[in-house]
Amino acid sequence: MEKRGRGGNAPASQAPQPPAMAPRKERRPSMFEKEAYAQILRDRLKESSHDVQYIEPPFDDSITDIGKEWKSALAKLRFANSYRMEPLKKFQAYSVETKVQQILKESLKNVKYDEKAFSHLSLELADRILLAVKEFGYYRYKFIIKVLFIQKTGQAINIASRWIWDVTWDSWVAAKHETETYVALALVFALYCE
Numbered sequence: 001m002e003k004r005g006r007g008g009n010a011p012a013s014q015a016p017q018p019p020a021m022a023p024r025k026e027r028r029p030s031m032f033e034k035e036a037y038a039q040i041l042r043d044r045l046k047e048s049s050h051d052v053q054y055i056e057p058p059f060d061d062s063i064t065d066i067g068k069e070w071k072s073a074l075a076k077l078r079f080a081n082s083y084r085m086e087p088l089k090k091f092q093a094y095s096v097e098t099k100v101q102q103i104l105k106e107s108l109k110n111v112k113y114d115e116k117a118f119s120h121l122s123l124e125l126a127d128r129i130l131l132a133v134k135e136f137g138y139y140r141y142k143f144i145i146k147v148l149f150i151q152k153t154g155q156a157i158n159i160a161s162r163w164i165w166d167v168t169w170d171s172w173v174a175a176k177h178e179t180e181t182y183v184a185l186a187l188v189f190a191l192y193c194e
Helices: 034-047 068-074 093-107 115-134
Strands: 053-056 076-079 141-151 171-178 182-192
Touching: 093 115, 093 171, 093 182, 115 141, 115 182
Parallel strands: none
Antiparallel strands: 053 076, 141 182, 171 182
């Protein structure tokens, strides 16, 4: 006699169906097999791009109405890692110091001390010095530029800076321009980024 209803077995005419098999993924080759290891190396060489540059878009795809011109203008240029541990051209402090000294001398030729004007002038001088230092072509160096104006009122002053850096590649330069009423001091720190 056949049981029907709750808790009963399914009728024999309806055989249970096996679950649908998902297609098997291809197994990754092991790097310990000779042929597979050679194939892995070939694939990695195809994917590597040491000298190739690409542009990383600054926006995600949801913001498409801004326009392609904005995306290309604001995109960041990225370079693949070259694994270079030393600069192509080492920072030469003497040549940078003479250029910074020349900029200070030309810019502050007939300038009198004015604390309101000097706040803007220090930023302007720092930008000019940065552009001049970048013209030397020190590849992969980051530059930090400080321009200080100190009024002469008979005081003594000590200026100190602390950095953690690589002694072989990183360096700094100080240039000074002195008048009767103030002293202008420009500090340029060159840090090599590997």
